[in-house]
Amino acid sequence: MKILVTGGTGFIGKALLPHFNHEHLVVLSRNPNRAYQQLGHHIKVITCLDELPDFNDIDVVINLAGEPIVNKRWSDRQKEVICQSRWDITRKLVEKIKASTNPPHTFISGSAVGIYGDQKSASFDESLEVNNADFAHLVCRKWEEEALAAQSEKTRVCLLRTGIVLAKQGGALARMLPAYQLGLGGPIGSGEQYFPWIHMQDMxxxxxxxxxxxxxxxxxxxxxxNPVTNKEFSQTLARVLHRPHILKTPAWLLKMGLGESSTLLLDSQRALPGRLQEQGFHFSFPKLEHALEETLS
Incomplete structure (x- = not known):
């Protein structure tokens, strides 16, 4: 099986690619030297999709590319970078898939639970349809629309509506750890907003x-x-680290510091993996405390 991966040197990509050691891997990267150093020399690295005349000999495309959405304040310029880093590469991949006479049989493309917006305490699965003007929703909706254009009798499309991925190296948890290790961790805002999470191994x-x-x-x-509130997440993380849990970050301070991007931390998404479980997937880490203990051990 031949697999093309975008975002292979990213947070999830670096964890996923070692599972394809015996596959023929092609990784799209702007920095081939870094890609080879991080992923090994058994892969083929391309810097542009035009290096592949077509996708006729590609069996699977996994699209994980995209500018991190939480690293910077959402200026107009940063919003443009976030959008185009997702939409443009997805559109180009779909064009290549549709132009191939023997296209890949599977296209797996990223998305995020941000597509659902703020759902307060209501639990929901993939059947929930949302249409609002939140930036995160608009980014994900367009991202998914671009990917679904590849769907055909020859190609199936799967969309990964991802929550907060737990891993020690990278992602949201790595950014939170220093404060918690110093005993300065605590809930954000009211703490009642739901925090959809997943262990990297289950991802x-x-x-x-x-x-x-x-x-x-x-x-x-x-x-x-088993999604938890931000307060529950914070308490569990402090307990696993054997640190106090006495501070909190008020919503107004977060909004002042992060602006519109603070919605990623203050919105509530009690998202459930309905379709994965219906189709027989079993989580290795369904409960948060076990997931954090394994991640931080």
Missing amino acids: VKGILFLLKHPEASGAYNFTAP
Whole structure:
């Protein structure tokens, strides 16, 4: 099987690619030297999709590329970077898929639970349809629309609506750890907003599950089956680290510091992985405390 991956040197990509050691891997990267150093020399690195005349000999495309959405304040310029880093590469991949006479049989493309917007305390699965003007929703909706254009009798499309991925190296948890290790951690805002999370091992395992099940297509929530509030998450993290849990960050301070991007931390998404579980996927880490203990051990 030949697999093309975008975002292979990113947070999830670096965890996923070692599981394809015996596959023929092609990775799209702007920095080939870094890609080879991080991923090994058994892969082929391309810097532009035009280096592939077509996708006729590609079996699977996994699209994980995209500017991190939480690293910087959302200026107009940064919003443009966030959007185009997702939409443009997805559109180009779809064009290549549609132009191939023997296209890849599977296209797995990223998205996020941000597509659902703020749902307060209501739980929901992939059947929830939302249409609002939130930036995160608009980014994800257009991202998914671009990817779904590849759907055909020859190509199935799976969308990864990802929550907060837990791993020690990188992602939201790595940014939170220093404060918690100093005993300065605590809930954000009211703490009542739901925090959809997933262990990195289940993230990778879920992608492999979709690859192995040709009947799988459409949107999938990549979130653990037991979402918790931000307060519960914060208390559990402090307990696992054996640190005090006495401080909190007021919403007004977060909004002042982060502006519009503070919605990523203050919005509530009690997202459930309905379709993954219905199709037989079993989570290795369904409960938060076990997930954090394993991650931080």
